[in-house]
Amino acid sequence: xxxxxxxxxxxxxxxxxxxxxxxxxxxxxxxxxxxxxxxxxxxxxxxxxxxxxxxxxxxxxxxxxxxxxxxxxxxxxxxxxxxxxxxxxxxxxxxxxxxxxxxxxxxxxxxxxxxxxxxxxxxxxxxxxxxxxxxxxxxxxxxxxxxxxxxxxxxxxxxxxxxxxxxxxxxxxxxxxxxxxxxxxxxxxxxxxxxxxxxxxxxxxxxxxxxxxxxxxxxxxxxxxxxxxxxxxxxxxxxxxxxxxxxxxxxxxxxxxxxxxxxxxxxxxxxxxxxxxxxxxxxxxxxxxxxxxxxxxxxxxxxxxxxxxxxxxxxxxxxxxxxxxx
Amino acid sequence: xxxxxxxxxxxxxxxxxxxxxxxxxxxxxxxxxxxxxxxxxxxxxxxxxxxxxxxxxxxxxxxxxxxxxxxxxxxxxxxxxxxxxxxxxxxxxxxxxxxxxxxxxxxxxxxxxxxxxxxxxxxxxxxxxxxxxxxxxxxxxxxxxxxxxxxxxxxxxxxxxxxxxxxxxxxxxxxxxxxxxxxxxxxxxxxxxxxxxxxxxxxxxxxxxxxxxxxxxxxxxxxxxxxxxxxxxxxxxxxxxxxxxxxxxxxxxxxxxxxxxxxxxxxxxxxxxxxxxxx
Numbered sequence: 001x002x003x004x005x006x007x008x009x010x011x012x013x014x015x016x017x018x019x020x021x022x023x024x025x026x027x028x029x030x031x032x033x034x035x036x037x038x039x040x041x042x043x044x045x046x047x048x049x050x051x052x053x054x055x056x057x058x059x060x061x062x063x064x065x066x067x068x069x070x071x072x073x074x075x076x077x078x079x080x081x082x083x084x085x086x087x088x089x090x091x092x093x094x095x096x097x098x099x100x101x102x103x104x105x106x107x108x109x110x111x112x113x114x115x116x117x118x119x120x121x122x123x124x125x126x127x128x129x130x131x132x133x134x135x136x137x138x139x140x141x142x143x144x145x146x147x148x149x150x151x152x153x154x155x156x157x158x159x160x161x162x163x164x165x166x167x168x169x170x171x172x173x174x175x176x177x178x179x180x181x182x183x184x185x186x187x188x189x190x191x192x193x194x195x196x197x198x199x200x201x202x203x204x205x206x207x208x209x210x211x212x213x214x215x216x217x218x219x220x221x222x223x224x225x226x227x228x229x230x231x232x233x234x235x236x237x238x239x240x241x242x243x244x245x246x247x248x249x250x251x252x253x254x255x256x257x258x259x260x261x262x263x264x265x266x267x268x269x270x271x272x273x274x275x276x277x278x279x280x281x282x283x284x285x286x287x288x289x290x291x292x293x294x295x296x297x298x299x300x301x302x303x304x305x306x307x308x309x310x311x312x313x314x315x316x317x318x319x320x321x322x323x324x325x326x
Numbered sequence: 327x328x329x330x331x332x333x334x335x336x337x338x339x340x341x342x343x344x345x346x347x348x349x350x351x352x353x354x355x356x357x358x359x360x361x362x363x364x365x366x367x368x369x370x371x372x373x374x375x376x377x378x379x380x381x382x383x384x385x386x387x388x389x390x391x392x393x394x395x396x397x398x399x400x401x402x403x404x405x406x407x408x409x410x411x412x413x414x415x416x417x418x419x420x421x422x423x424x425x426x427x428x429x430x431x432x433x434x435x436x437x438x439x440x441x442x443x444x445x446x447x448x449x450x451x452x453x454x455x456x457x458x459x460x461x462x463x464x465x466x467x468x469x470x471x472x473x474x475x476x477x478x479x480x481x482x483x484x485x486x487x488x489x490x491x492x493x494x495x496x497x498x499x500x501x502x503x504x505x506x507x508x509x510x511x512x513x514x515x516x517x518x519x520x521x522x523x524x525x526x527x528x529x530x531x532x533x534x535x536x537x538x539x540x541x542x543x544x545x546x547x548x549x550x551x552x553x554x555x556x557x558x559x560x561x562x563x564x565x566x567x568x569x570x571x572x573x574x575x576x577x578x579x580x581x582x583x584x585x586x587x588x589x590x591x592x593x594x595x596x597x598x599x600x601x602x603x604x605x
Contacts, residue, residue, distance in 0.1 A: 021503035028505035029421045035413035036422065036431045039479060042472060043434050046445060049452035104348025112345060123597070125352050130593045131359065131586060132533020134560050138567045138582050142575075143362045188355050195352070219338035242440060249442020251536040252564065276444045276536070283451075283540045299448040303441075310437045318433075 046303065054297035056289055065297060071262035071278075073286070078294035080301060082262045086272040087302070090179055090254065091247035093268075094186035099240055101187075102194030107224055109195075110202045122199070129192035137256030140185045141177070145257055148184075149176030153269055171267040175259065180268040182258045186250055190243040197239030201232040201320055238316030245310040249302060251276035275302040360586070367583025370576040375584075379548055380562060383571045389581050391548045392562040395463070399542055399558055400532055402467035407474030408524055414475070415482025420508050423487075432483070439476040446472045447537035455541060463549075463556035466542025473534060474527040481523025485516040522596045529592035533585050535560035559585055 057078060058065060068079020109122055153174030160166040205228050213223045229236070259271020260281050273281075275298045286292045374388045381387025414431065422428045450469040455461055489512050497507035513520070543555035544565060563581045566574035 021506075025503045025505045028508070029417075032413040032417035032421060033427075035410045036417040036427060038410055039414050039431050039435050039438065039475065042475070043438055045453070046441075046449045049449050050445070053448070053452045101348045101351055104345040105352050108345040108349040112342060113349070121349065121353065124356055125349075127590060127593070128352065128356050128359075130529060130589055132535070132560065132589055134533060134535045134563055135359065135363065135582050135586050138563065138578060139359050139362055141567060142366070142579075143358075191352060191355075219334055221338040221341040222334070224341075245440050249440075249444065251442065251444045252560075255564075256567070276442060279444055279448070280536055280539055283448075284543065296448055296452070299445055303445050306440075306442055306445075307437065310440055311433075314433060314436050 050296060050300040050303055054293055054300045057293035057297045060290065061294075065294075066301075069262075069264060073282075073288075073291055076288065076290050078291070080275075080294075080298055082264050083273050083275040083278045083298055084301065085264050086179065086258065087248055087274040087276070087305075089268075089272070090183045090186055090258070090274055091244055093180065093183035094190055094247045095240060095244050097184065097187035098190040098194050098243060102191050102239075102243075103198050103236070105191075105195045106198035106202055109199055111220055111224065122196075125192050125195050127192075128188065129196070133189065133250060133252040136185050136189055136253035140181065140253060140257040144185065145176035145181055148181050149174045157269070168266045169268055172265070172269050174269065175271060177257045177259045177271060178269050179258065179272045182254045182272075182274070183268075185253050185257060186247045189250060189253060190247050193243045193246055194239050197242060197317070198232075198236055201235030201239070202228055204235070204320065205231050232320065234316050235320035238313045238320065241309050241313030241316065245306050245313060248309065249276060249306050251280050255280045275299070363579070363583050363586055366576075366579040370580040371583065375577070375580055380546055380557065380566075380577070381573060382546075383569065384573060386573055387577070389559065389562065389577060389584075391545065392557040392559045392581065393584070395542070395545065395549070395557040396532065396559040398552070399463055399466045399470060399538070399556065400528060402463075402552075403470030403474055403531055404524065404528060406467065407471035407527065408478055410471075411475045411478025411523070411527075412482050412520060415479045415486065416508060416512075418479070418483045419486030420504070420512065431479075435476045435479050438472075439480060442536075443473060443534055444536035444539075447539060447541055450537065450541050461541065461543035461555045463542050463552040463554070466538045466556065466558065467552075469537035469541045470531040470534060473531050473537065477527040477530055478520075478523045481526065482516075482520050485519030485523070486512055488519070489515040518599045522599045525592050525596040525599070529589045529596070532592070533560060533589050535564055539564075 061068070061078065065078070065080050066084070067081055068077075069081045070077050070079050071082060072078070105125060109118055109125075113121060153170075153176070156170050157172075157174065160170045209227050209231065210223055213227045218226070254274050255277040258273055258277050260273050260277060261271040262273055262278075263270075265272070279295050279299055283292070283295050286295055374386065375390075376388060376393065377390060378386075378388030379391050380389060414435075418428045418431060446469050450465050450472065454465040454468055458465070493511050493515060494507050497511045498504075502510070538558050538561050542558055542561070544561045545555045545557040547557075549556050559581050563578045563585070566578035566581070569575065
């Protein structure tokens, strides 16, 4: 009799515990799910808040905002063409410099470097990615820009002064700061991203493919050029796009050395501006809603450009990841 | 036929030399930057940097309020961002490992991970600063928290995915519900990885300047009011470096050295934590 009772009691107790566990589990699952959804909400929130903030400027200037070069806080006439141009040119040059060097380092690390040195050199290159962008800025302003001004620019201006297109590309007084200096600093900042992703996708090439190429007598360079790079093309593109996304949105380093001049000049030595540098320089000083709103519109444009670039990069890297999984 | 071999060999030699040169360039940049930082930063490093407030132009002083402000803002950002990041990572690796939502969140999270930080600053400006009507340390912390989340989500998910399923099954087999299995088995197994993620996030945000410019703003004086503008080391460096005053520029270099050593130290600690796991 008592045995049955205690058994019954144990049963109900167990039931209670199971119910409690089920409840707490549902709660925990719900909370973690909510946190995951919050990540989506944040990105959505960024988009919505930027659209709301830029509404005033965009409804006043309309589509012309994208094609106007003038940026005049006094007459409250704003156009985004100069910052957009500066952003694309600096990032483009940075990528042109960083990609060959980055791929070169990746080749060095995967094919040439003695094994014991691989890890230390790899870590050293990755440390470049860890250095905060403001450090690149202060270094660029005090060390690199004066060096460019006194050494590189006079030499280049002198060397190209008689060649038609190049002379206007490298014209003007050597300020030190300017579009090209910014692009070179961006290149250093993007380099580690290109290198580490290229290195990762190089490692996905099956050894059999490389060995068979070596087996028929290919040199290392031929194996790289004809086997490894074609096999990893999509992944390398993904890495380059990721680096481009970084370069487009990079703020502090560029703000220090670009000169913040709202104009488009043919010369790469002239000061210019980028979207992020304009926002960083002018946002706290912006008086008037239209000025602030115009700056947020610039942010919105940057957001959409980087969103598309980064999405494309991730898509490409996902494709190569899937190939690796098979 | 005999001419093609030397050509191929020469081309190979040239390209391989160029690759070595590329690696040398990469290492040289790192050396140049760290060298300049040490050379210029150490010159101004003394006890006053850690004990005195940021000076008015033309006078000597320190960085105490900027250091304290950075510390406060970073700590709040980590406290806000880490739980969200860990929970979201938990969902992606545990409850929703094969769900569509996880794929979408992973994709979006990767985009957030490399989104321009100045955009995050604008977002928080619209969300917090404008409704409140003034800049505040809270707003700065929120902006940095938004940057913490994707880093922590990513590492938490990766690390939980590395935990062998047999461990989870063993937990479930003795009757533990899912959340206890996660808490006592999965988290414990992935602990060092998750801590690494948090450290990397701290390293990332402690040098961030752009999102603080128009959220926490800056403050010349000591402030313990979280609802008011607060100084931070990166913003102070930005302001001082661009000023014409020698004393300010020197403080900027010293501050830059402090930030870099902190960030590199954190990432080396983080690396050694995961390195031990692999070994």
